[in-house]
Amino acid sequence: MDLFKTWLVETPIAHRGLHSKSVPENSLAAFSKAIEKGYAIEFDVHMLADGTLVAFYDESLARMTGNDGYVKYLNKSDLKSLNLKGTKETIPTVEEILKLVDGRVPLLIEIKNPYKVGKIEQALIDALKNYKGEYAVQSFNPYSLAYFKKHAPQILRGQLSGSFKGEKLSFFKKLVLKKMKLNKKVSEPHFINYEASALPNAYVKKYKDLPLLAWVVRSKEEYLKVVKFCDNVVFEDFDPEI
Numbered sequence: 001m002d003l004f005k006t007w008l009v010e011t012p013i014a015h016r017g018l019h020s021k022s023v024p025e026n027s028l029a030a031f032s033k034a035i036e037k038g039y040a041i042e043f044d045v046h047m048l049a050d051g052t053l054v055a056f057y058d059e060s061l062a063r064m065t066g067n068d069g070y071v072k073y074l075n076k077s078d079l080k081s082l083n084l085k086g087t088k089e090t091i092p093t094v095e096e097i098l099k100l101v102d103g104r105v106p107l108l109i110e111i112k113n114p115y116k117v118g119k120i121e122q123a124l125i126d127a128l129k130n131y132k133g134e135y136a137v138q139s140f141n142p143y144s145l146a147y148f149k150k151h152a153p154q155i156l157r158g159q160l161s162g163s164f165k166g167e168k169l170s171f172f173k174k175l176v177l178k179k180m181k182l183n184k185k186v187s188e189p190h191f192i193n194y195e196a197s198a199l200p201n202a203y204v205k206k207y208k209d210l211p212l213l214a215w216v217v218r219s220k221e222e223y224l225k226v227v228k229f230c231d232n233v234v235f236e237d238f239d240p241e242i
Contacts, residue, residue: 003211007106007134008156008191008232013040015216015236016057024064024084026055028092028100037241040106042234045094047120052076053094053127057112065091094127103133108234110160111139121147128155138193140177145187158213159187161203162195179203193234196222200229 003009017023017030018037024030026043034041043055049072061067061074065082071091074082079091092100101107113120121144128135136156139145145157164174176182180203183189194204196214204212214226215234223233223240233240 003156003190004231007040008136008211008213011038011040011106011232012240013042013106013108013213013232013234015042015234016055017041017043019236022087024087024089026057026064026092027084027087027089028096029087029089031092031097031100035101035104037239038105040108041101042108042110043097044110044112045120045124046071046112047123048072048074048076050075051119051123053120053123054079054091055094055097056091059112094124098127098131098133101133103131105133107133107135108158109135109137111137111141111144113139113141113144117141117144117147122151125152125155136191142177142182142187145189149188156190157187158191158193159183159189160193160215162215163198180207183207194230196226196230196233199226204229 014034016025018033019025019030023033031041044057045053046056047053056071059070061069061071064084067082082091111120136158137148138158138160140160148155148157159180161177161180164178191211192204192207193213193215196217199214212230213232213234214230217223217226217233217235218237220238
């Protein structure tokens, strides 16, 4: 497959859906807005205590729900009592997202797993098994992608990377991840998704044969600057087609 002629490079990707002040990120409403505009949807996946997969970015519930606690300790039965940013929207399950989207736009699914790999990755493989739409997975964790390489090699996988400024990682780990040192022996990604503000750089230039996405582009000015160095963008807060 020539990935340079697929949705990965042809369809702008709405970061956590097409959200706004009144439409929360990673909500069914934000995903519906992206579908209306024909944009691909990027969303983050966490696993709950009972094994349910949900779209949610943070480990903590505080920013999006105003509640104490962590998403990993929730059960599916808790979700409907947690409203997102004071709206009627609640944390959606991956099952609900797949049913809503139903192949109308592509999905770019980020696995939030800095820990031991296997459980969340396999659950996502199982959830996507009968899904008919276009999709790809991505992760900052090369070993998470390695699990897909071994157990579901047909699924497009992308290596997320960036400067890792402010991240609580050792200098060595930051260096290895920033330079994508594990790409060739561990993750073997089909595409790269790199921090927009860190482009261009020598690390991505080594992978000219792979599509390069840029995250997260938040203005037309930034888009016009970075689009010269990448094949597609993951965007928010502006409309790349205007």
